[in-house]
Amino acid sequence: MNDRILMQLNSIETLESIQIEKLIKTKWNSFASTQIDNSDIDSNVFRLPDSVKAIDGIHDLTSYHKDKKATIGFILNTEKGRKIEVIDYSDIQNILLERTGMGKSGETYLVGQDFRMRSESRFFPHKKPYDITVKTKGVISALKGVNGRGILDDYRGIPVYSVHSLIKISNLKLVILSEIDVSEVTKPLDELKRRLTTLTFVIFLVAVTLSLFLTRIIIDPIKNMRNSLRIMAKGDYHQTIEYKRSSSEIKEMFDALSQLKASLQGAVKFSEAIGNMDLTTNYQPNSANDVLGKSLLTMRDKLIDFKHQEDNSRTISNRLLVNGLENERRRLSRELHDGVGPYLISLKYYIENNVENALEKTEMKRIVDETISEIRSMSNALMPASIDDFGIGVTLTNYIENLNRSTSISIEYEDLTRQENSNITNHQAINLFRICQELLNNSIKHSKAKNIRITLSEFDEFISLFYFDDGIGFDINTVKLGSGITNIKERVDICNGEVTINALPGNTTFEIELPIEL
Amino acid sequence: MNEIRLIIADDHDLFRNGLVELLKKHEDIKIVKSVADGFELFNLIKEGFDADIVLLDLTMPKMDGFEVLKELKNLEAKIKPIVISMHSAGNYIAKCAKMGAYGYLLKNTDESELIFAIRTVQKGKKYFSAEISEKMINFMSAQSVSDGVLSNKETEVLGLISKGFTTKEIAAKLFVSTRTIETHRNSILKKLEVKNTAELIKKATEINLI
Numbered sequence: 001m002n003d004r005i006l007m008q009l010n011s012i013e014t015l016e017s018i019q020i021e022k023l024i025k026t027k028w029n030s031f032a033s034t035q036i037d038n039s040d041i042d043s044n045v046f047r048l049p050d051s052v053k054a055i056d057g058i059h060d061l062t063s064y065h066k067d068k069k070a071t072i073g074f075i076l077n078t079e080k081g082r083k084i085e086v087i088d089y090s091d092i093q094n095i096l097l098e099r100t101g102m103g104k105s106g107e108t109y110l111v112g113q114d115f116r117m118r119s120e121s122r123f124f125p126h127k128k129p130y131d132i133t134v135k136t137k138g139v140i141s142a143l144k145g146v147n148g149r150g151i152l153d154d155y156r157g158i159p160v161y162s163v164h165s166l167i168k169i170s171n172l173k174l175v176i177l178s179e180i181d182v183s184e185v186t187k188p189l190d191e192l193k194r195r196l197t198t199l200t201f202v203i204f205l206v207a208v209t210l211s212l213f214l215t216r217i218i219i220d221p222i223k224n225m226r227n228s229l230r231i232m233a234k235g236d237y238h239q240t241i242e243y244k245r246s247s248s249e250i251k252e253m254f255d256a257l258s259q260l261k262a263s264l265q266g267a268v269k270f271s272e273a274i275g276n277m278d279l280t281t282n283y284q285p286n287s288a289n290d291v292l293g294k295s296l297l298t299m300r301d302k303l304i305d306f307k308h309q310e311d312n313s314r315t316i317s318n319r320l321l322v323n324g325l326e327n328e329r330r331r332l333s334r335e336l337h338d339g340v341g342p343y344l345i346s347l348k349y350y351i352e353n354n355v356e357n358a359l360e361k362t363e364m365k366r367i368v369d370e371t372i373s374e375i376r377s378m379s380n381a382l383m384p385a386s387i388d389d390f391g392i393g394v395t396l397t398n399y400i401e402n403l404n405r406s407t408s409i410s411i412e413y414e415d416l417t418r419q420e421n422s423n424i425t426n427h428q429a430i431n432l433f434r435i436c437q438e439l440l441n442n443s444i445k446h447s448k449a450k451n452i453r454i455t456l457s458e459f460d461e462f463i464s465l466f467y468f469d470d471g472i473g474f475d476i477n478t479v480k481l482g483s484g485i486t487n488i489k490e491r492v493d494i495c496n497g498e499v500t501i502n503a504l505p506g507n508t509t510f511e512i513e514l515p516i517e518l
Numbered sequence: 519m520n521e522i523r524l525i526i527a528d529d530h531d532l533f534r535n536g537l538v539e540l541l542k543k544h545e546d547i548k549i550v551k552s553v554a555d556g557f558e559l560f561n562l563i564k565e566g567f568d569a570d571i572v573l574l575d576l577t578m579p580k581m582d583g584f585e586v587l588k589e590l591k592n593l594e595a596k597i598k599p600i601v602i603s604m605h606s607a608g609n610y611i612a613k614c615a616k617m618g619a620y621g622y623l624l625k626n627t628d629e630s631e632l633i634f635a636i637r638t639v640q641k642g643k644k645y646f647s648a649e650i651s652e653k654m655i656n657f658m659s660a661q662s663v664s665d666g667v668l669s670n671k672e673t674e675v676l677g678l679i680s681k682g683f684t685t686k687e688i689a690a691k692l693f694v695s696t697r698t699i700e701t702h703r704n705s706i707l708k709k710l711e712v713k714n715t716a717e718l719i720k721k722a723t724e725i726n727l728i
Binding site for chain 2: 337338341342343344345346348349350352353365368369372376384385386389390394397398401412413414415416419453454455457459461462464466468500511513
């Protein structure tokens with residue numbers, strides 16, 4: 001860039017120096033050709049020494065001017081006499097004022113051999129040029145005959161781009177310099193530099209801010225994820241952290257994390273359910289590699305097996321227990337009926353045979369009869385002999401007939417069991433009898449029912465006991481009734497049957513189904 | 519006056535003795551033997567032992583009263599059995615009556631009734647007291663004996679089906695579960711060899727079931 005500026009300055013300087021030389025030469029030629037004798041110049045202004053007057057040619061007469069005004073003069077000694085003329089310096093000054101392409105600080109000026117300025121300074125317009133000393137490197141080298149260019153300090157001591165050469169015409173030696181302040185040339189550059197710096201700084205700031213922001217965007221979710229993972233590592237899978245999903249990769253990571261969480265939650269829920277022995281819960285393993293899920297499923301299946309075994313053995317032990325109980329009842333019932341009964345009858349006969357007093361006899365026989373009747377009903381309640389001899393259908397017929405005599409409730413019983421070749425086992429018969437006893441007992445004691453209807457049906461596949469009363473019903477969840485319902489359920493259970501209870505006011509029903517065991 | 523020859527079959531010594539003591543007072547009755555079970559009784563009968571009446575207990579070891587009744591009927595023995603039992607239920611009475619018992623007495627029956635029963639039976643009549651008869655009849659009336667193709671219950675269900683009631687309505691009317699009605703319905707279809715309700719109604723009308 002320096003070269004370009006210097007080249008431009010050079011061309012300006014060359015142009016101007018040519019103009020000046022041309023001007024001076026033109027003037028000289030016209031001076032030399034005039035015949036007018038004007039040998040004297042104003043001696044008040046100039047004090048030309050004779051030695052100078054004797055030399056022909058073009059002179060720099062500034063130093064001889066009284067006010068040191070820049071002056072170029074012509075001297076010619078001919079046979080006709082001496083001719084002296086001072087040219088109008090303003091022409092030269094005008095040439096120098098041409099500053100096209102020189103900017104604000106550019107100027108072209110002339111310096112004499114005495115290192116004093118010969119043209120008006122742009123920077124000191126009120127100073128006389130002669131008073132300005134210009135002993136710069138450029139002037140010195142130009143006076144030595146070396147035309148040069150470069151960045152030098154000018155007469156103000158300010159660095160300038162400078163082009164200098166010597167104008168040498170006849171006796172006239174003037175250094176012409178074209179200069180422009182480095183600061184002006186570099187001003188746009190500096191501006192640019194400053195702008196660039198500012199821009200760089202702004203970009204830097206923006207970059208830093210942006211990177212901080214981006215870092216936050218990326219780091220925060222990762223931090224969240226880390227925290228989430230830590231909480232999960234401690235075993236809590238229920239935490240809910242809201243994520244801002246800023247990029248698809250992070251979103252995918254979070255999706256993966258929440259999938260992991262969901263799957264762990266599923267496994268945890270499942271194991272909780274298993275822990276609570278809720279074995280109907282199912283779990284879908286997440287993939288073929290879901291070892292945790294698979295082992296949980298295996299565990300559940302094992303537990304189901306264990307539970308089945310436990311249930312079975314409980315049913316069996318219940319059955320054994322109930323059988324033992326029923327056998328004991330049967331034994332006691334027989335004992336009463338067939339053992340104690342006949343003794344009492346014997347007593348009655350004894351009374352009949354041996355008591356003389358008729359009144360006493362009647363009274364004693366009455367008491368014995370009542371005792372026998374009591375024994376009979378105790379025996380029946382314990383275990384009606386009828387169950388073994390006639391089966392459940394007939395036994396219930398008798399039982400309910402007896403009951404109808406002692407209660408105001410109307411009990412209707414329909415026996416639809418097979419009279420011959422019934423497939424109801426003795427075990428089922430006893431349990432059905434006990435269930436009916438329990439149901440009747442509950443209805444009579446608690447239900448305030450007016451009507452009870454019982455149907456016992458035997459089919460090829462199953463036995464159905466339907467029980468209805470029009471009492472007040474009960475809440476199946478809170479009912480206690482001396483654990484009557486529980487007993488019924490247990491007895492249905494040990495017969496592998498099912499019971500459906502519908503306990504509404506005015507319409508309470510028990511539907512019991514037992515399978516036919518062949 | 520003809521003497522009534524009596525056998526007592528009961529496993530209780532004390533009872534037998536008491537009965538013997540009681541009957542001794544009555545000159546027309548002679549207890550010719552007392553046995554502890556049906557087996558002993560049959561040995562006597564097979565030996566040609568002559569007796570008019572046996573007072574028979576139902577609950578006995580080796581051979582119980584029912585078996586004795588059955589055998590007596592089979593052998594067409596002339597000995598007339600009067601059941602004397604602790605069981606007061608109608609079904610026992612009905613069964614005994616069915617099996618050829620001439621009378622049914624409860625063990626705690628009064629002397630007068632016992633004597634009356636023995637004398638009645640001796641004349642070839644049967645004796646069932648009013649109380650015993652009532653129990654027997656009550657029991658028998660509760661028994662639903664069907665002589666048709668369909669059971670009484672099935673006929674009843676068929677009637678309600680033909681009137682257009684739903685299974686649920688029928689179940690509510692008859693106080694049984696819906697599954698019971700379903701089962702009845704299926705066995706009706708099976709027994710009448712039809713496939714659906716429409717055919718069922720048609721067939722039932724044809725054979726005058728409804």
